[in-house]
Amino acid sequence: MQLHHYSFQESWNKDFDTSLDSSQTLVIVFGSSDVRKITQALQDVTRAFSHSIIIGASTSGEILMDTLQEESLVVAVVKFQTTQIRLATEKLHNPEDSFEIGEKLANKLQEKSLKSVFVLSDGLNVNGSDLTHGLNAGIHSDVIVSGGLAGDGATFSQTWVLVDGKTSSHYVTAVGLYGENIHVGYGSEGGWDIFGIQRVVTKSSHNVVYELDGQPVLDIYKKYLGEKAKDLPASGLLFPLGVYDAKEEGKIVVRTILAIDEDEKSITFAGNIPMQSKVCLMKSNNDRLIDAAQNSSNALDLQNYTDEPLLNIAISCIGRKLVLKQRAEEELEATLENLPKNSTQIGFYSYGEISPTGLIGCELHNQTMTLTTLWESDA
Amino acid sequence: MHKLLKRQLKKTGANVDEDFLALVEQAYEDADDDRKLLEHSLEVSSLEMQELYHKLAKQAQEQLKLSEDKYNALTYELRNHYYFYSFNKSFLLTYLSDSVYNITGYSKEELVGTPFTQHLTSHPMNANLNKLATKIFTGKKIAPLIVNILHKDGSNLFIELSSFGVYDDNKHLTNVSGIARDITQEYIAQQKLHHLSNYDALTGISNRHSLYNQLEYIIVDSKRNKKNFSLLFIDLDGFKAVNDTYGHKAGDILLQHVTQRIQKQIRQNDLFARIGGDEFIVVLTDIDREFISKITQEILQNLEKTFHIKEHTIHISASIGIATYPQDGENTDALLNNADKAMYTIKNSGKNSFTHCTDTNPS
Numbered sequence: 001m002q003l004h005h006y007s008f009q010e011s012w013n014k015d016f017d018t019s020l021d022s023s024q025t026l027v028i029v030f031g032s033s034d035v036r037k038i039t040q041a042l043q044d045v046t047r048a049f050s051h052s053i054i055i056g057a058s059t060s061g062e063i064l065m066d067t068l069q070e071e072s073l074v075v076a077v078v079k080f081q082t083t084q085i086r087l088a089t090e091k092l093h094n095p096e097d098s099f100e101i102g103e104k105l106a107n108k109l110q111e112k113s114l115k116s117v118f119v120l121s122d123g124l125n126v127n128g129s130d131l132t133h134g135l136n137a138g139i140h141s142d143v144i145v146s147g148g149l150a151g152d153g154a155t156f157s158q159t160w161v162l163v164d165g166k167t168s169s170h171y172v173t174a175v176g177l178y179g180e181n182i183h184v185g186y187g188s189e190g191g192w193d194i195f196g197i198q199r200v201v202t203k204s205s206h207n208v209v210y211e212l213d214g215q216p217v218l219d220i221y222k223k224y225l226g227e228k229a230k231d232l233p234a235s236g237l238l239f240p241l242g243v244y245d246a247k248e249e250g251k252i253v254v255r256t257i258l259a260i261d262e263d264e265k266s267i268t269f270a271g272n273i274p275m276q277s278k279v280c281l282m283k284s285n286n287d288r289l290i291d292a293a294q295n296s297s298n299a300l301d302l303q304n305y306t307d308e309p310l311l312n313i314a315i316s317c318i319g320r321k322l323v324l325k326q327r328a329e330e331e332l333e334a335t336l337e338n339l340p341k342n343s344t345q346i347g348f349y350s351y352g353e354i355s356p357t358g359l360i361g362c363e364l365h366n367q368t369m370t371l372t373t374l375w376e377s378d379a
Numbered sequence: 380m381h382k383l384l385k386r387q388l389k390k391t392g393a394n395v396d397e398d399f400l401a402l403v404e405q406a407y408e409d410a411d412d413d414r415k416l417l418e419h420s421l422e423v424s425s426l427e428m429q430e431l432y433h434k435l436a437k438q439a440q441e442q443l444k445l446s447e448d449k450y451n452a453l454t455y456e457l458r459n460h461y462y463f464y465s466f467n468k469s470f471l472l473t474y475l476s477d478s479v480y481n482i483t484g485y486s487k488e489e490l491v492g493t494p495f496t497q498h499l500t501s502h503p504m505n506a507n508l509n510k511l512a513t514k515i516f517t518g519k520k521i522a523p524l525i526v527n528i529l530h531k532d533g534s535n536l537f538i539e540l541s542s543f544g545v546y547d548d549n550k551h552l553t554n555v556s557g558i559a560r561d562i563t564q565e566y567i568a569q570q571k572l573h574h575l576s577n578y579d580a581l582t583g584i585s586n587r588h589s590l591y592n593q594l595e596y597i598i599v600d601s602k603r604n605k606k607n608f609s610l611l612f613i614d615l616d617g618f619k620a621v622n623d624t625y626g627h628k629a630g631d632i633l634l635q636h637v638t639q640r641i642q643k644q645i646r647q648n649d650l651f652a653r654i655g656g657d658e659f660i661v662v663l664t665d666i667d668r669e670f671i672s673k674i675t676q677e678i679l680q681n682l683e684k685t686f687h688i689k690e691h692t693i694h695i696s697a698s699i700g701i702a703t704y705p706q707d708g709e710n711t712d713a714l715l716n717n718a719d720k721a722m723y724t725i726k727n728s729g730k731n732s733f734t735h736c737t738d739t740n741p742s
Contacts, residue, residue: 223423226415227415326406
């Protein structure tokens with residue numbers, strides 16, 4: 001496996017090595033949601049790697065190695081030796097179709113030699129929980145499914161994924177990796193702690209919550225945010241909602257805010273929150289988040305790895321960036337420190353992370369640092 | 380500029396790059412922001428917890444009050460209907476709970492040390508009490524029993540006693556303890572019900588239901604002791620005309636007078652019942668045929684005499700059939716049937732007379 005990475009911030013940091021362009025080449029790009037800043041750069045990429053499969057998504061901050069960039073484009077070019085790759089794309093007309101779209105993508109990619117699927121989805125017009133459930137329905141449980149939901153800074157206005165080289169909203173793309181020699185690892189950690197009283201969801205529908213303990217959920221968030229309430233929905237990311245798992249005692253799923261509705265006093269979360277769920281607000285601090293990022297890389301399985309080039313795709317939640325601020329790069333350093341020397345880290349701050357849970361296929365995560373590592377052994 | 384940063388620069392006199400300074404300043408402000416948000420959120424959370432605490436405390440208090448009320452209602456019920464007692468082998472009361480006062484009007488101090496039989500009435504139900512108490516001291520279990528005692532104010536109380544033996548370390552029975560329950564109200568109600576179901580409301584003598592029950596007993600007794608008894612089936616002559624002429628009310632009064640006149644001719648313990656409109660039964664035991672005929676004749680003569688009911692002067696008579704056990708029937712139905720038939724032979728042959736079954740049906 002050959003692996004190069006590039007960065008565009010007003011100009012490219014270096015020339016492309018177009019010798020890597022092939023049908024077994026995967027080009028991954030993460031870029032600014034402000035398309036004007038990167039249109040030219042995207043054209044450069046599509047022109048240089050016209051035979052390759054190119055996937056990409058808009059971000060709330062681009063990650064390259066241990067640096068966080070804004071209004072840029074980061075690119076990883078991976079030419080596999082033996083691993084086969086296949087792209088699947090589906091248009092998402094509305095969030096209610098998310099399960100069906102997940103299932104369709106899965107059916108397009110599923111075959112015996114499928115080892116892993118990497119998914120990039122529109123970050124706003126999707127129900128992330130349903131999408132992962134749809135993927136699980138069609139993909140064998142041995143296959144590692146990971147990825148993320150595109151971001152849009154902290155403005156929650158419009159996200160894109162790449163479809164035929166063009167930035168497009170309302171799409172989900174997925175790439176399948178096939179063969180015996182590709183090795184895929186994963187890890188996902190949050191670092192958020194519950195605080196305050198436990199509440200019960202008294203009114204909700206799918207991923208929209210209206211009331212907790214009979215009070216409008218938006219009022220509760222505003223009360224907690226104080227002055228920062230004016231920055232909703234972004235400031236709501238400082239207090240994600242912890243949802244207690246009804247089946248597994250002690251397990252808490254973290255759900256992040258995607259949007260608010262002032263008229264209905266409701267909040268749209270990145271995943272479903274059923275009625276009668278027990279929930280609690282969550283908070284974190286720099287140290288807890290950075291420790292968690294480190295733990296996510298500790299969890300990576302690098303058995304049999306020798307010294308091959310390794311790509312680590314780091315997808316971290318926008319909510320973490322809002323808490324960490326200038327210290328966001330410390331979590332990127334923390335993950336990179338734990339990786340082998342020959343590693344390239346690329347990634348983005350997202351509106352949701354997808355990673356296996358270890359039991360029932362993949363699941364949507366929020367407010368986590370989620371890692372996917374790829375390396376290829378010799379044939 | 381952030382105040383702290385400004386002071387630090389002033390103190391050190393450092394000449395710092397502007398971009399660097401901007402980042403440091405931002406970090407200072409971020410840290411302040413984080414602290415403020417944390418403090419604010421903890422304050423909100425603390426208030427919410429206090430509210431929740433007060434809400435839960437109030438709920439707990441309400442629940443406690445509810446259960447206290449229930450408890451009080453229960454103990455009130457217990458205090459007014461139950462008391463505990465113990466007595467020793469000499470039948471002297473050794474212990475009484477305070478609630479004995481609520482029920483009997485006597486304080487426990489007035490009663491402890493006195494015989495437990497002290498306030499018993501002469502009611503027949505108390506007759507075997509000493510015997511039963513002795514039985515307990517032999518270690519035998521006895522079923523709960525009802526006693527009749529007098530309240531301090533002189534009123535009647537019916538108390539149900541559930542007793543059990545109390546043993547010492549050597550397993551010797553030393554005391555009898557138990558729970559006394561005041562059942563006066565239900566006992567009286569039960570007696571009323573019993574009276575209603577066994578006695579004729581108009582005349583106060585036994586009704587058909589009671590007659591059957593008592594006859595069963597008399598038949599068993601007569602069979603065992605090989606004794607005879609006779610059953611008189613009395614039907615009034617001309618009673619319908621009295622009702623038609625003077626009204627049902629006068630008829631009812633006449634039946635009461637008839638009852639009194641017959642009662643005068645028989646013994647107190649003889650079974651006497653009204654089984655229909657103007658049909659009466661008298662059962663005479665331990666009397667020979669000749670004497671029965673004599674009593675029957677006297678009944679007829681008494682009923683023949685003028686009745687003065689309100690302003691009316693009324694004359695009636697009676698027809699009587701007599702069946703004798705066992706020759707005229709060995710069970711109640713047979714005896715009643717045969718006496719009835721005998722009575723009808725009199726009705727059909729001029730009334731105001733009597734006959735024995737054996738006379739009307741020699742076979």
